[in-house]
Amino acid sequence: MPGDSLLLNTKSVSQNTYDAIVIGSGISGGWAAKELTEKGLRTIMLERGRNFEHIKDYKTANKDPWDFEHRGKVTEEQKKERPYIARAWGAQEAVMDYWAKDVDCPYTEIKPFNWWRSYQLGGRSILWGRQSYRWSDYDFEANAKDNWAIDWPIRYKDVEPWYDYVERFAGVNGSKENLPQLPDGQFLPPMEMNCVEKAFKEKIEKRFSDRKVIMQRTANLTQPVKGRGQCQARDLCHRGCPYGAYFSTNASTLPAAFATGIVTIILILVLLIPVGGVGLVSVLIAKSAGMAFSWNVFTITALVVAGFVVVFVLFYGISLISVPAIVFFPAYSIYFFASRYPKLAELIYPAPPPPPIEPAPPLPIKPVPEPAV
Ligand SMILES: Cc1cc2nc3c(=O)[nH]c(=O)nc-3n(C[C@H](O)[C@H](O)[C@H](O)COP(=O)(O)OP(=O)(O)OC[C@H]3O[C@@H](n4cnc5c(N)ncnc54)[C@H](O)[C@@H]3O)c2cc1C
Numbered sequence: 092m093p094g095d096s097l098l099l100n101t102k103s104v105s106q107n108t109y110d111a112i113v114i115g116s117g118i119s120g121g122w123a124a125k126e127l128t129e130k131g132l133r134t135i136m137l138e139r140g141r142n143f144e145h146i147k148d149y150k151t152a153n154k155d156p157w158d159f160e161h162r163g164k165v166t167e168e169q170k171k172e173r174p175y176i177a178r179a180w181g182a183q184e185a186v187m188d189y190w191a192k193d194v195d196c197p198y199t200e201i202k203p204f205n206w207w208r209s210y211q212l213g214g215r216s217i218l219w220g221r222q223s224y225r226w227s228d229y230d231f232e233a234n235a236k237d238n239w240a241i242d243w244p245i246r247y248k249d250v251e252p253w254y255d256y257v258e259r260f261a262g263v264n265g266s267k268e269n270l271p272q273l274p275d276g277q278f279l280p281p282m283e284m285n286c287v288e289k290a291f292k293e294k295i296e297k298r299f300s301d302r303k304v305i306m307q308r309t310a311n312l313t314q315p316v317k318g319r320g321q322c323q324a325r326d327l328c329h330r331g332c333p334y335g336a337y338f339s340t341n342a343s344t345l346p347a348a349f350a351t352g353i354v355t356i357i358l359i360l361v362l363l364i365p366v367g368g369v370g371l372v373s374v375l376i377a378k379s380a381g382m383a384f385s386w387n388v389f390t391i392t393a394l395v396v397a398g399f400v401v402v403f404v405l406f407y408g409i410s411l412i413s414v415p416a417i418v419f420f421p422a423y424s425i426y427f428f429a430s431r432y433p434k435l436a437e438l439i440y441p442a443p444p445p446p447p448i449e450p451a452p453p454l455p456i457k458p459v460p461e462p463a464v
């Protein structure tokens with residue numbers, strides 16, 4: 092961090108104090124980070140998954156079918172690791188590692204329940220289908236009318252301005268249809284229907300006066316906006332869009348939050364790696380010393396605790412070395428404080444006198460030719 096030294100950070104409290112914490116960086120977390128930072132709150136975002144950088148990490152975005160080792164199919168091994176994903180289209184070679192491993196986070200399935208999770212920066216905002224429709228009062232009043240569960244405490248008019256707000260930023264395309272069950276919004280121009288769709292629409296609407304066939308409304312840009320390009324209709328969105336042409340945390344809300352300069356992201360797994368690593372080394376040393384270890388809940392707990400102890404001792408040891416270094420070695424102290432306080436540095440290392448200014452060489456004077464008479 093700015094102003095830090097390897098040895099002592101006197102600003103650590105102010106540098107690590109936040110007004111808001113956002114947990115998770117999916118669609119919800121991205122919006123929360125954008126809104127909070129734009130209102131001036133210093134915000135920290137905690138994400139359990141891996142870093143996933145916009146554009147750079149969309150490694151399969153421009154690949155053709157023949158570029159994939161298994162021609163787009165997934166292996167039996169991958170199906171075993173992600174059995175819920177393997178049930179449907181999510182099982183594609185191009186995006187298999189975008190999904191959380193089901194075996195690492197199992198759940199009890201009493202009825203069929205596809206819980207597709209994505210633990211990475213951006214969460215499911217990379218993989219979602221981008222279909223973006225407003226709810227109407229048919230939806231908000233359905234519970235009350237059917238006398239089922241709890242009535243919604245809000246109605247369409249309460250959320251309408253927020254739909255406007257979100258659509259304007261996210262970029263949703265669609266046609267205005269004036270349908271009570273599907274309110275219109277702040278749309279970008281709709282995508283064009285192909286000739287088959289046009290013929291289908293014509294036939295249906297001619298035959299059934301109360302039916303409408305409309306173009307889908309999606310969070311794909313049909314016009315470029317600042318920092319994001321127009322959709323090229325490549326139908327490869329789930330791999331991540333190099334043009335930033337569909338709405339995702341990584342392409343939209345996170346860059347807006349970063350632009351404020353007051354958001355910090357911590358990938359908590361990154362913090363666990365040194366602890367786990369040191370713990371693992373401790374166990375390996377214990378094993379090589381002849382102690383019997385098997386991988387069960389107790390030994391794993393011991394591993395993590397051992398990791399914490401070793402990391403703590405290391406940090407404590409470093410602090411013990413650094414403080415006496417500053418107190419007892421005056422030369423080092425001067426260097427240390429001078430590196431922090433520019434005014435002190437000016438006193439200790441006065442700026443060298445400026446080099447003497449050399450007179451400019453005289454300009455060559457060209458003789459003016461005599462005018463012809
Ligand atoms: C294939 C697919 C297609 C979809 N299509 C549509 C669609 O067309 N239209 C639509 O409206 N919706 C669609 N959805 C649903 C939509 O994507 C989700 O509702 C939305 O993305 C949820 O956003 P979220 O931020 O709540 O969760 P997520 O996007 O899942 O984000 C959660 C984030 O939190 C992180 N996290 C979880 N636990 C922790 C923890 N303990 N500590 C730190 N971080 C944590 C995760 O790693 C993840 O990054 C689709 C979903 C899928 C999977």
Ligand code: SF4
Pocket residue numbers: 311312321322323324325326327328329331332333334335336337
């Ligand atoms: S948003 Fe458009 S350009 Fe981007 S990946 Fe999807 S189809 Fe391609």
